[in-house]
Amino acid sequence: MVNARMLASQNIVIILCGNKKDLDADREVTFLEASRFAQENELMFLEISALTGENVEEAFVQCARKILSKIESGELDPERMGSGIQYGDAALRQLRSPRRVQAQDIQDCGC
Template identity: 55%
Template sequence: MANDYDIDATELLETYDFLMKYIIIGEAGTGKSCLLHQFTHNSFKEHSQHTIGVEFSSRTVKLGEKRIKLQLWDTAGQERFRSVTRSYYRGAAGAILVYDITNRASFLNLSRWLADARALGSPQLVTVLVGNKADREEDREVEWAEASRWAAENDIHFLEASSLTGDNVEAPFLLCARSILLAIESGALDPEKAGSGVSYGDRALRRVNSSSRLSFGSLSGGRRKGGVKIRLPGGSKCC
C-alpha cells in the first residue's frame, strides 16, 4: 500500500539538505528491526526474524525548513556477528541504542554497546537510548526512572517507545537529527570533515552562498497526530 513516506519510489527524485548516518544497536530480541520498520513503513513488522549481519534502509524527514535523509543501519545483536557489525559503526553521526523494558539483561549490557559506538563512531556521536516494548507494562523489568538515571550518567538522551503501537517511535530519530543539526550550527560538527557521519545534500549545496542560518523549528514527522513526546535525561520533557 502506498503512503506519503514511500522512500524507495522517491529516493531518486527527492532532494535534501543533509545526509546523516545512523546505527541501530543493542542486544538481540530487543525489537530493533521492528522499531526501524515502524519508523520507515508506519506499520508493525510481523514475524520478525533476528537480523543477520546488517540491514540497510533510509527515510527523509523534515525539521523546520531542513530536509534530512537518514541512512539507517540496523545491526545484529547476536555476539557471533559482532565483528561484522562493528565495522558499520565507523563514522556514524547518530546511534539509536535499544533495550527491552521487559528484559533486564538487555538493559544491563548497554554499557558495552555504548562504549563500542563511542569508540568507533563520529567523535561527536549523538546517542538516544530507547526502552522498547513500552506497550507491555505488565511485564516491565526495567523502571523508567532507573533507565533515565543511567542515560543522564552517560550524557545521552532517553525515551521509551513501542514498535507494536508506534507510540514515540519517531521521537528518537528526530531528536537525534535535531541534536546533530544544532552541533552543525554551533560549529562543533563540520559536515565536510571525513568521519563526521554527515554530508551536505543537493539542496544545501545549491544554497552554499546563502548567509541564512539553519532553521529547525519544531520536531516534525508529519504522520502521527498529537506531536512527539520526548523524555530527556533527568525526567524533563520536550515537544
C-alpha cells in the same frame, strides 16, 4: 556505546530507546533506571512502542534536532571527514547557510 564513540566522533548523537512501552506491567527496567543510565552515559533517552507507534517518530525527530544543533554550534562538521555525517546531495548543502537570491533566480522564477 563506548565502542561507537571510540570508532566515530566524540560528538556522536546516540539515543537509547526503551521499546515495548505498551507492556508497562512486564517491564524489567524502570523508567528511572533507564533514564539514569542514559544520563550517566550522555545518551538521549525515550521510551517507545513499536506496536502502537508511540514516540517512534519522535525518537528520529529528537535525534535529528540534536544533530542539527551540533552542526549549528560547530561541534559537528559535515564537511570534515570522519565526522560521521555528510550532506546527501548538493541542494542540501544550501541549508547550511541562508540562500542568496540572485538575479538569475528571479529571471527563472516565472512569477
